[in-house]
Amino acid sequence: MSHTPLVQLEAAAKAQLEQILAKGPLKPKDRTAIPQQEMPSQDALDRRGNMHQVALGYTPEQARVEAMRCLQCKNAPCIAGCPVNIDIPRFIARIAEGDYRGGIDVIKETSVLPAVCGRVCPQETQCQAVCTVGKVLKDVDLSVSIGRLERFVADWEREQGASELPEILASTGKKVAVIGSGPASITVAADVRRAGHEVTVFEAFHKPGGVLLYGIPEFRLPKQIVQQEIDTLRAMGVEIRTNFVVGRTRKIHDLMQKDGYDAVFIGTGAGLPRFMNMEGENLVGVFSANEYLTRSNLMRAYDLDRADTPIYSSRKVAVLGGGNVAMDAARTALRLGAEEVHLVYRRSRTEMPARVEEVQHAEEEGVMFHFLTNPVQILGDEDARVASMECLRYELGEPDASGRRRPIPIEGSNFKMDVDTVIVAIGNNSNPLIGQTTPGLELNKRGNIVVDESGKTSLEGVYAGGDIVLGAATVILAMGEGRKAAAAMNEYLSR
Ligand SMILES: Cc1cc2nc3c(=O)[nH]c(=O)nc-3n(C[C@H](O)[C@H](O)[C@H](O)COP(=O)(O)OP(=O)(O)OC[C@H]3O[C@@H](n4cnc5c(N)ncnc54)[C@H](O)[C@@H]3O)c2cc1C
The missing domain is CATH 3.50.50.60 (FAD/NAD(P)-binding domain)
Structure with missing residues (x-):
């Protein structure tokens, strides 16, 4: 993922918008020729040292240009791809016109948390996966950036100050x-x-x-x-x-x-976090991702100058799992000062359930990925603190009940990983x-x-x-x- 400075992205979008507006009504081929707008973001090296937002959000010009890429398809496959059926072409058309109020109002007909969903929804497997622009360009990554546009109008509304409260019907007494x-x-x-x-x-x-x-x-x-x-x-x-x-x-x-x-x-x-039930999971320095993230987020342990919540000080961290929770734990560990963070996942990159964007961000920030690897036991020192983790290498076999290829351990492939902290992120019940x-x-x-x-x-x-x-x-x-x-x-x- 490239990281063009914000000022450059903003200037380019302004020029593109002027050109597009000067051209008059757009034909479908004009729309698919508009370049996809890059999301401005913090530089990878800077951001691993802070807790601020990684993705900064589109500028108004970028949002309008991106919105003009939408073909306004009659059959609107994106609406069916959205679990709450937001009228996506309609809200995007409002943004293209610069009517941001109109855009957010359309979204709010069906969704109550657009600023949240615009940031964390897996659009790449939902609305954007079926977008016609992605199909025409034969690359789903080039679909209209629906999530980024949703975030843009939701943030725009927040920046305007208090939003209107919805109408509440007369009290029923229930x-x-x-x-x-x-x-x-x-x-x-x-x-x-x-x-x-x-x-x-x-x-x-x-x-x-x-x-x-x-x-x-x-x-x-x-x-x-x-x-x-x-x-x-x-x-x-x-x-x-x-x-x-x-x-x-x-x-x-x-x-x-x-x-x-x-x-x-x-x-x-x-x-309720799941554990692997392996030897050494009760050592000091082993956490569920839930506990680790709760201390950092809810109890603000990362805010060392202002919060008293203790958080384990780690040098080398292993995070077990391949979902969003694992990515969040790994990236949090980096921000809390770990020198090395190793993500250990027993299948390959293709089977990872985490959002593609989160995996890319984690890699850019320096998280080291160990695919087809799984721990066997965690080893401790004389104070019962984590000292290392023994792992096995895996290969992929036939698909299992989940449809993903089953990981099979390779006998005799054991090796040790030098870590002082293990964060288990293999799922929740x-x-x-x-x-x-x-x-x-x-x-x-x-x-x-x-x-x-x-x-x-x-x-x-x-x-x-x-x-x-x-x-x-x-x-x-x-x-x-x-x-x-x-x-x-x-x-x-x-x-
Ligand atoms: C680290 C992490 C990252 C994630 N990233 C993403 C992502 O990028 N995109 C995405 O779409 N989804 C993501 N998810 C999943 C998503 O957050 C959940 O699917 C969603 O929050 C579920 O919502 P919910 O309302 O069912 O429950 P929750 O959000 O889990 O809320 C349940 C609440 O109930 C409270 N509670 C529990 N028991 C009781 C009780 N007995 N009495 C009173 N209160 C109780 C809990 O304290 C909690 O506050 C992530 C999940 C995690 C853990």
Whole structure:
């Protein structure tokens, strides 16, 4: 990925925009001939020393030029590629005209978190994967940059100051409890509140936001953006109670039978880290990515001058896994001062579930990738601290149930990696607490809550959505699930 300085990108876009406007109406071939706009970003060497945003966002001229690349296809495959069916050609047409207010208004018809989704959605496997421009140019990477345009208008709106609050219908006198405060719950709280119901969000942590706050690091998603979404909920009259663990502080049956809640939404996510169950995982210096990222993000351990939260000081770090969580942990470790960060993944680059952009950013910043490699055990020193990790090399066999080629260990290929910290990022399960404390709530064998097509659980008036239903998934899917469940809850409460 090249990194052209912002001033240069801005000047080039201004000149391109003038030329395009002087030319008059654009034909499809004029549109596909417009060069894709590069995302301005911090230099790789600078950014590994700070927590600031890596991608800086399009300038207005870049956004307009990029928007003019859209062919405004009649069949709009991109809309079907978006899990919440944003009317993508329509919002992009508004940006092309310089009508940014119009652009954001179109997105907000269907999405409540555009500044978040514009930054973290895997567009390359969703809307942009089916974009006609990418097909015409025979390169999906050259599709219209839909996510960057979404981020641009969402940021534009934020910079204008307070956005208008949605209309809230007259009070119905009904009470709704929303458990958890991640993207699924934020969506439900907003949609249910709009229908005039009283909403209380119960969050286990001391701050609301879910993974958006404690998982995804500041350099990808500034916490101020999440805070603004929470502030909007509060301004709409949603009550948010933190340090409230449903299942411990109060059970779901108590909320409904004693506290007068008419309906409940469970959006408790998948926050229970998986481990490899290998020798040495209990040594000092082994962390789940969840703990490592939570200390850094939620407890601001990286902000050494202002926060008291301790964080392990590492020289050589191994991160196990190949998803977004692994990338975030590896890139955070670099920013916290590690000299070397090794990412250890048992399959090859092709099978990595992480977003391509995140993998590229991690490589540019100096994370070293070890594909087809997996640890066997972690070895400690006399103080029970991590001293090294023994690994095996792998090769790829036939595809397994996930459709990806199965990694097969190569006998006798053992070798040692000199590390003092190991961060395990091999996936998360759902937290079992709600299941264990809510009789009659049906779970599947993975511990996820079973729901019908409307998001309703096996209990009357109780709905669920997001990672607690899907298993660890994505922000946009969690939002989509929340939307669906909120519609069903509003219908249920109107009876
Ligand atoms: C490090 C990391 C990086 C990621 N990167 C991306 C990305 O780039 N793009 C993307 O689309 N997705 C990404 N994801 C996945 C995405 O963040 C999740 O799919 C999404 O946040 C799920 O939303 P949710 O609302 O279901 O739950 P969550 O966001 O997990 O929120 C659940 C909330 O419920 C609270 N809670 C749990 N139990 C209780 C209880 N008993 N009582 C009260 N509160 C409770 C939790 O504290 C938490 O705040 C990432 C995930 C992680 C961990």
